[in-house]
Amino acid sequence: xxxxxxxxxxxxSVGGVPLTxxxxxxxxxxxxLDEEHVRHRCREYRKALHPHRVAYAGKxxxxxxxxxxxxEEGLWLDVCSAGELAVARSVGFPADRILLHGNGKTPEDLTxxxxxxxxxxxxxxxxxxxxxxxxxxxRRHPQKVLLRVTPGVxxxxxxxxxxxxxxxxxxxxxxxxxxxxxxxxxxxQPSLVLAGLHCHIGSQxxxxxxxxxxxxxxxxxxxxxxxxxxxxxxxxxxxxxxPEEHGLDVPAFADRVETAVAEECSARGIPEPSLTVEPGxxxxxxxxxxxxxxxxxxxxxxxxxxxxxxxxxxPRPVLYGSRYSIARVGHRTGAAETPVTVVGRHCEAGDVIxxxxxxxxxxxxxxxxxxxxTGAYHHSMASNYNQVARPPVVAVRGGRARxxxxxxxxxxxxxxxxx
Ligand code: LLP
Numbered sequence: 001x002x003x004x005x006x007x008x009x010x011x012x013s014v015g016g017v018p019l020t021x022x023x024x025x026x027x028x029x030x031x032x033l034d035e036e037h038v039r040h041r042c043r044e045y046r047k048a049l050h051p052h053r054v055a056y057a058g059k060x061x062x063x064x065x066x067x068x069x070x071x072e073e074g075l076w077l078d079v080c081s082a083g084e085l086a087v088a089r090s091v092g093f094p095a096d097r098i099l100l101h102g103n104g105k106t107p108e109d110l111t112x113x114x115x116x117x118x119x120x121x122x123x124x125x126x127x128x129x130x131x132x133x134x135x136x137x138x139r140r141h142p143q144k145v146l147l148r149v150t151p152g153v154x155x156x157x158x159x160x161x162x163x164x165x166x167x168x169x170x171x172x173x174x175x176x177x178x179x180x181x182x183x184x185x186x187x188x189q190p191s192l193v194l195a196g197l198h199c200h201i202g203s204q205x206x207x208x209x210x211x212x213x214x215x216x217x218x219x220x221x222x223x224x225x226x227x228x229x230x231x232x233x234x235x236x237x238x239x240x241x242x243p244e245e246h247g248l249d250v251p252a253f254a255d256r257v258e259t260a261v262a263e264e265c266s267a268r269g270i271p272e273p274s275l276t277v278e279p280g281x282x283x284x285x286x287x288x289x290x291x292x293x294x295x296x297x298x299x300x301x302x303x304x305x306x307x308x309x310x311x312x313x314x315p316r317p318v319l320y321g322s323r324y325s326i327a328r329v330g331h332r333t334g335a336a337e338t339p340v341t342v343v344g345r346h347c348e349a350g351d352v353i354x355x356x357x358x359x360x361x362x363x364x365x366x367x368x369x370x371x372x373x374t375g376a377y378h379h380s381m382a383s384n385y386n387q388v389a390r391p392p393v394v395a396v397r398g399g400r401a402r403x404x405x406x407x408x409x410x411x412x413x414x415x416x417x418x419x
Contacts, residue, residue: 012329012330014032014034014289014396015034015035015036015037015395015396015397015398015399015401016396016397016398016399016400017396017399017400017401019032019289019291019329019368019370020329020330020368021401022291022394022396022401023291023293023329023368025401026392026394026401026403026407027392027407028291028292028293028308028309028368028391029290029291029292029293029307029308029309029313029391030290030291030391030392030393030394030407031288031289031290031313031374031375031378031379031391031392031393031394032288032289032290032291032393032394032396032401033061033284033287033288033375033393033394033395033396033404034287034288034289034395034396034397035065035069035287035395035396035397036397036398037286037287038066038069038283038284038287038375039069039072039073041282041283041284041286041287042054042056042069042070042073042074042075042283043073044250045075045250045277045279045282045283046073046074046075048250048251048254049250049254049275049277051274052254052274052275052276052277053076053232053274053275053276053277054075054076054276054277054278054279055075055076055077055078055097055099055232055276055277055278056070056075056076056077056078056278056279056280056283056284057078057235057278057279057280057281058077058078058079058080058084058087058088058280059078059080059084059280059377059380060280060281060283060284060285060375060376060377060380061280061284061288061375061376061377061378061379061380062079062084062087062088062380063087063379063393063404063405064087064090064091064404065395065404066284066404067087067088067090067091067093068091068093070093070283071091071092071093071094071097075097076097076098076099076119076276077093077097077098077099078098078099078101078235078278078280079098079099079100079101079118080100080101080102081102081109082106082108082109082112082113085098085100085109085112085113085116085118086112089116095116095117095118095119096117096118096119097119098113098116098118098119098120099118099119099120099121099122099146099232099276099278100113100118100120100121100122101122101148102122102124103124103125103148103169103170103171105124105128107131107135110128110131110132110135111135114135114136114139114143119144120144120145120146120195120232121143121144121145121146122145122146122147122148122198122232123145123146123147123148123182123186124148124170124171124172125172125182126178126181126182126185129145129182129185129186129189129192130185132145132192133189133191133192136191136192137191139191142190142191142192142193143191143192143193144192144193144195145186145192145193145194145195146194146195146196146197146198146230146232147172147179147182147183147186147194147196147197147198148170148171148172148197148198148199148200149171149172149173149174149179149197149198149199149218149221150163150164150165150166150168150170150171150172150173150174150179150199151164151174151199151201151213151214151217151218152164152165152166152173152174152175152217153165153199153201153210153213153214153217154210155201155202155205155210155236156210157202157203157204157205157236158204158320158321160319160320161202161203161204161236161320162201162202163200163201163202163203164199164200164201164202164210164214170200171199171200174217174221179221180221180224183225187225194228195228195229195230196222196228196229196230196231196232196273197218197221197222197228197230197231197232198231198232198234198276199214199218199232199233199234200233200234200235200236200278201214201234201236202236203235203236203281204236204238204239204281205236205237205238205248206238206246206247206248207248208248208249208252208253208256208257211233211253211256211257212256212257212260214233215231215233215257215260215261215264216260216263216264218231219231219260219261219264219265219268219270219273220264220268222270222273223264223265223268223269223270226270227265227270227271227273228273229273229274230273230274230275230276231261231273231274231275231276232275232276232277232278233257233275233276233277233278234277234278235277235278235279235280235281235282236279237250237253237277237279237281237282238281238282239281239282239285239286239373239376240286240373241285241322241323241324241325241373242323242324242325242373243325247282248282250282257275258275261273261275280376280377281376281377283376284375284376285373285374285375285376285377286372286373286375287375288372288373288374288375288376288378289370289371289372289373289374290309290313290314290370290371290374290378290391291329291368291369291370292307292308292309292342292353292368292369292370292371293307293308293366293367293368293369294306294307294363294364294365294366294367294368294369295307295308295345295365296365297340297363297364297365302339302340302341302356303338303339303340303341304340304341304342304343305340305341305342305343305359305363305369306343306344306345307342307343307344307345307353307369308345309344309345309353309391310343310344310345310346310351310353311344311346311348311350311351311383311385312344312346312382312383312384312385312386312388312390313378313379313382313390313391314344314353314371314374314378315381315382315383316377316378316381317352317353317354317355318348318350318351318352323354323355324353324354324357324371324372324373324374325354325357325371325372326342326353326354326357326359326369326370326371327359327369327370327372328359328360328363328367328368328369328370329367329368329369329370330367330368335360335361335362335363336360336361337358337359337360337361338358338359338360338361339356339357339358340356340357340358340359340363341354341355341356341357342354342355342357342359342369345386345388346385346386346388347386353371354371379391379393379405384408384413387413389407389408389409389410389412389413390407390408391407391408392404392405392406392407393405
């Protein structure tokens with residue numbers, strides 16, 4: 001699957017709209033999202049995973065338009081808070097195609113999910129089973145739940161996003177017997193139905209091996225209870241942030257896990273569960289481009305290019321050491337490329353967007369820069385550090401642009417300050 005369609009170098013347009021025009025029309029910094037690309041990825045996933053369920057993980061990026069696109073493309077939606085659920089609900093996303101996640105769901109999260117009637121709630125602890133069972137007790141239909149299991153698989157990714165290893169806040173350990181204990185607790189609750197098992201072993205995983213191991217372990221565990229109808233293998237599929245990187249090969253992944261599940265089920269004499277996957281990043285990352293305007297260029301031991309955004313709109317380099325490519329938009333001929341470090345405007349030396357990246361040596365204030373592959377975990381993780389307003393999200397499609405989320409204003413920021 002092609003996940004690098006936007007960045008014919010140098011990047012000049014997205015969805016048929018010149019980036020210079022977008023910067024003029026919507027200002028900078030701005031997140032630009034290619035609607036066709038998002039929809040295309042949804043379709044590719046449904047095709048590669050057919051007949052299994054594909055649930056888009058809304059934590060990667062969610063707004064009302066995104067929820068509509070995901071619905072129209074027939075995917076399920078994974079939400080992890082009453083807030084994300086409210087977005088889905090506001091566009092009438094079908095409740096039976098929603099999964100609720102979270103290792104610390106609040107009473108408000110659980111109540112909102114039950115009220116809307118979400119298809120699955122993924123339970124994460126014994127205490128949550130008891131709380132949910134009590135809340136679900138007076139409903140006419142029992143609530144379908146999946147149990148999040150920690151399979152003890154190391155996906156070899158940044159430790160902040162390695163969630164399948166034992167020493168872990170997420171899920172119930174297979175090895176310690178906690179998972180088996182909570183399965184028994186769920187089975188005792190008349191208001192809950194155990195639809196299956198779930199695991200999410202991590203994020204930005206480029207190889208299918210960890211998924212295969214996890215699938216085999218979960219099927220073996222299911223067999224202890226005579227099998228279960230569903231197996232949800234979570235998300236975490238890697239994308240290429242830079243041209244030299246590679247993402248997860250999704251058809252190869254599907255092949256590996258389908259074969260592993262079939263083999264384990266037949267060896268244990270249980271029926272095959274239906275499968276679910278929950279990609280977030282792989283659906284939306286490569287559809288996004290962030291535009292920045294250069295504010296200053298400082299030559300010293302190295303050349304710093306200061307832009308009008310930074311760690312408040314992209315915290316990923318600071319949090320995970322993530323690397324990005326970057327391009328100047330617009331043609332100005334003649335300049336050889338030189339290594340520069342593109343930094344933000346925030347009050348920290350760690351506020352770096354891209355270290356040691358090539359840009360034309362005549363880069364200067366006023367130039368427009370584009371950072372590709374910024375559709376996932378950028379807008380959704382943006383902050384107001386230094387009382388900086390968050391950028392807008394602009395959708396492009398068929399040569400037209402429209403705002404999905406408007407730029408924050410100083411008034412927006414002041415409105416909550418009620419002291
Ligand atoms: N399912 C569950 C239960 C998850 O916790 C996640 C992500 C996903 C699916 C989707 O994972 P994806 O396919 O997007 O990798 N902020 C980090 C990523 C955190 C992922 C958290 N959970 C980053 O910017 O890299």
